[in-house]
Amino acid sequence: MYASTSKSQDSYNGFGIFTFIRSIWTVYKRQNARLINSKSQLISIMIMPLLWLVIIGQSFNNLLGSSNPLFSGNVNYITYMTPGIFVMITMFSSLFGIISLFYDRDSGYLKNYLLAPISNTAIIFGYAMGIYTRVFIQVLLILVIAIAIGANIPITVGSLTAIILFPVVVSFFLSGLAITLASRASNVETFQAIIMPISMPLMFLSPILYPIKALPDYLQWIAQINPLSMGVEGLRFVLLGKIYTDGAIIDIAQFNDHLAIFNFALLFLVGIVFLIMGSKTFLNSLYK
Amino acid sequence: MNQIAQEVQHQTHTRLSEVSTEDLIVDIHGLKKYYGDVKAVDGIDLQIPRGTIFGFLGPNGAGKTTTISALITLAKPTAGSGTVVGFDLHDRNNIKKHIGAVFQEQTLDEELTGLQNLKFHAEMYFLPKPVAEQRIEDLTKMVGIHDRLSDKVMNYSGGMRRRLEIARGLMTDPEILFLDEPTIGLDPQSRANILQKIKEMNEEKGLTIFITTHDMEEAESLCDQVCIIDQGKIIVQGTVDELKNSLGNDFVIINFNSPDEMNLAMNLLNDLPEVNEVKSSGSVLHIGTKSGSTAVVKILNTLKEKVEVNSVEIKKPTLNDVFLYYTGKELRDDVADLSDRLKMVGRKKGRRGMMRRR
Ligand SMILES: Nc1ncnc2c1ncn2[C@@H]1O[C@H](COP(=O)(O)OP(=O)(O)OP(=O)(O)O)[C@@H](O)[C@H]1O
Ligand SMILES: [Mg+2]
Numbered sequence: 181m182y183a184s185t186s187k188s189q190d191s192y193n194g195f196g197i198f199t200f201i202r203s204i205w206t207v208y209k210r211q212n213a214r215l216i217n218s219k220s221q222l223i224s225i226m227i228m229p230l231l232w233l234v235i236i237g238q239s240f241n242n243l244l245g246s247s248n249p250l251f252s253g254n255v256n257y258i259t260y261m262t263p264g265i266f267v268m269i270t271m272f273s274s275l276f277g278i279i280s281l282f283y284d285r286d287s288g289y290l291k292n293y294l295l296a297p298i299s300n301t302a303i304i305f306g307y308a309m310g311i312y313t314r315v316f317i318q319v320l321l322i323l324v325i326a327i328a329i330g331a332n333i334p335i336t337v338g339s340l341t342a343i344i345l346f347p348v349v350v351s352f353f354l355s356g357l358a359i360t361l362a363s364r365a366s367n368v369e370t371f372q373a374i375i376m377p378i379s380m381p382l383m384f385l386s387p388i389l390y391p392i393k394a395l396p397d398y399l400q401w402i403a404q405i406n407p408l409s410m411g412v413e414g415l416r417f418v419l420l421g422k423i424y425t426d427g428a429i430i431d432i433a434q435f436n437d438h439l440a441i442f443n444f445a446l447l448f449l450v451g452i453v454f455l456i457m458g459s460k461t462f463l464n465s466l467y468k
Numbered sequence: 469m470n471q472i473a474q475e476v477q478h479q480t481h482t483r484l485s486e487v488s489t490e491d492l493i494v495d496i497h498g499l500k501k502y503y504g505d506v507k508a509v510d511g512i513d514l515q516i517p518r519g520t521i522f523g524f525l526g527p528n529g530a531g532k533t534t535t536i537s538a539l540i541t542l543a544k545p546t547a548g549s550g551t552v553v554g555f556d557l558h559d560r561n562n563i564k565k566h567i568g569a570v571f572q573e574q575t576l577d578e579e580l581t582g583l584q585n586l587k588f589h590a591e592m593y594f595l596p597k598p599v600a601e602q603r604i605e606d607l608t609k610m611v612g613i614h615d616r617l618s619d620k621v622m623n624y625s626g627g628m629r630r631r632l633e634i635a636r637g638l639m640t641d642p643e644i645l646f647l648d649e650p651t652i653g654l655d656p657q658s659r660a661n662i663l664q665k666i667k668e669m670n671e672e673k674g675l676t677i678f679i680t681t682h683d684m685e686e687a688e689s690l691c692d693q694v695c696i697i698d699q700g701k702i703i704v705q706g707t708v709d710e711l712k713n714s715l716g717n718d719f720v721i722i723n724f725n726s727p728d729e730m731n732l733a734m735n736l737l738n739d740l741p742e743v744n745e746v747k748s749s750g751s752v753l754h755i756g757t758k759s760g761s762t763a764v765v766k767i768l769n770t771l772k773e774k775v776e777v778n779s780v781e782i783k784k785p786t787l788n789d790v791f792l793y794y795t796g797k798e799l800r801d802d803v804a805d806l807s808d809r810l811k812m813v814g815r816k817k818g819r820r821g822m823m824r825r826r
Contacts, residue, residue: 199594206588206591206592213580213584213588214577214579217581217584287574287578288573288574289576289577293592294542295542295564295569297561297562297564297565297592466542467560468544
């Protein structure tokens with residue numbers, strides 16, 4: 181039926197960078213096809229940002245809003261909170277998004293990837309990119325809604341780039357963290373039991389919703405080393421820049437361009453390392 | 469291993485040793501796979517000539533799936549060496565490029581359509597798009613799901629899923645296709661149809677097939693070589709005919725009108741040189757003999773005008789008998805007890821019937 185045998189098809193060969201990227205791409209495409217095929221997943225992704233902004237945003241605004249001296253300056257609370265919501269949505273989608281890897285393992289589908297001549301690292305990156313796509317859609321929605329309800333976020337090439345790139349690094353970092361920590365989980369429930377307790381402190385011991393100053397002293401230092409703090413503050417600084425620092429609500433010492441770039445690069449590197457570690461601890465350990 | 473099995477094994481070895489190493493698509497020695505204390509595969513040798521259909525049989529938990537996992541490099545062997553598709557057993561990346569597999573359990577993405585399942589599979593192997601499209605068309609027509617390709621798999625019936633998986637296994641044009649119980653859940657027509665296609669792929673394109681099944685008729689009609697494994701060890705290996713001959717006996721089964729007449733006949737027949745053994749149950753006699761068709765004449769002549777015979781049946785050993793003989797634990801040393809074992813088949817089949825795929 182087929183003229184050529186597989187031996188003569190040398191379209192794949194070894195683990196060159198081209199092969200690697202192509203492998204990521206095929207895994208990624210399946211993740212997207214799953215999203216598009218599933219109406220409920222799509223709807224949930226659309227509704228989540230709305231809920232965050234409306235429920236969390238409004239209630240915290242009442243609590244910390246205009247009456248609070250911290251937010252009386254140029255930065256109103258909605259403006260302050262929006263980058264935080266970006267990071268928060270990124271956090272939940274990424275920590276829990278990697279669960280699809282566990283579902284695929286348990287349903288058997290993962291065997292197809294393991295049987296195919298593609299690298300385990302490429303498989304993990306494919307999943308991570310699939311997760312980021314879900315994050316990306318939500319972040320864009322948040323941006324639109326936030327501006328509509330009064331966030332003062334400048335729309336420039338620079339700010340849009342930051343809005344796209346910061347969630348990438350936070351997303352990779354957290355998907356990698358989740359898969360590395362939960363790689364031994366033998367089922368989905370265990371995965372959730374491991375990730376839940378991590379997500380809470382990550383979120384509340386960070387300047388996602390309120391300045392770190394609002395925390396009791398003994399918790400502040402944890403917030404300082406929380407990697408999400410880096411993501412949130414970096415993004416806030418890039419987006420709000422001067423207005424933000426003038427607003428006197430800065431959390432992590434004195435921010436500047438170098439520090440923002442350093443933050444970004446550090447998160448990115450750690451994220452990549454975590455993902456690679458995840459592919460080792462999770463996928464490689466399936467070959468046993 | 470008993471003596472008969474050793475003889476068959478010896479024949480097989482002699483035959484396989486004449487096949488040059490390059491022509492062996494699987495050439496594995498001393499394969500072991502332990503899970504803790506469980507010796508799932510316990511030191512097996514496998515030699516499979518290119519272009520043949522190899523049947524891997526054994527009771528539940530014998531180690532069939534584990535062996536396949538090791539050969540397709542999804543399970544790390546505890547011990548063992550050799551080659552699969554010409555590459556070292558540990559050269560996973562190269563082996564993966566040249567094999568296909570249909571797993572025992574379902575491994576489809578139910579959220580995706582049949583077409584998407586096949587497309588993404590093709591992409592994992594970097595098949596050029598036109599090639600992939602052509603194959604999807606050909607293969608899905610072959611297994612008869614072409615008109616349902618745009619449905620989500622969650623809406624497929626069990627048999628359609630299985631056919632989709634078989635098509636997927638063939639997508640990458642592998643040199644060897646591993647089929648782990650491919651026909652479970654298929655209706656008789658689809659089963660026959662799929663087996664026919666598998667045979668065609670084998671004959672026309674020289675595709676090597678490694679198949680496990682609990683259906684002995686299926687194995688008998690399909691396989692060039694059959695290997696029976698139990699408790700992680702190979703019990704016997706050979707062609708279907710060799711294995712059947714290893715049992716030695718045809719059976720002549722005679723129905724009498726009453727147990728008394730049966731007893732009378734038994735006394736008369738016991739002394740016939742053609743008769744190896746006689747077993748009775750109720751008013752039925754099971755007579756073991758080298759060749760049923762010649763013995764039956766002698767037997768009827770002996771009984772003529774002395775005992776009235778109700779009906780006569782000649783039974784050749786089937787692969788089923790072979791399987792039960794070599795794996796039926798309580799009966800292992802007793803060649804004679806085929807009829808009892810036949811009853812056991814009924815029981816076993818009943819049990820299997822309840823173990824449907826999810
Ligand atoms: N991942 C595993 N961990 C521990 N034990 C395992 C694992 N996989 C298989 N086993 C054990 O190895 C033995 C052989 O199992 P295997 O699945 O290979 O049998 P099989 O011949 O395919 O049986 P079946 O006909 O039921 O499919 C069994 O005792 C099984 O419990
Ligand atoms: Mg099995």
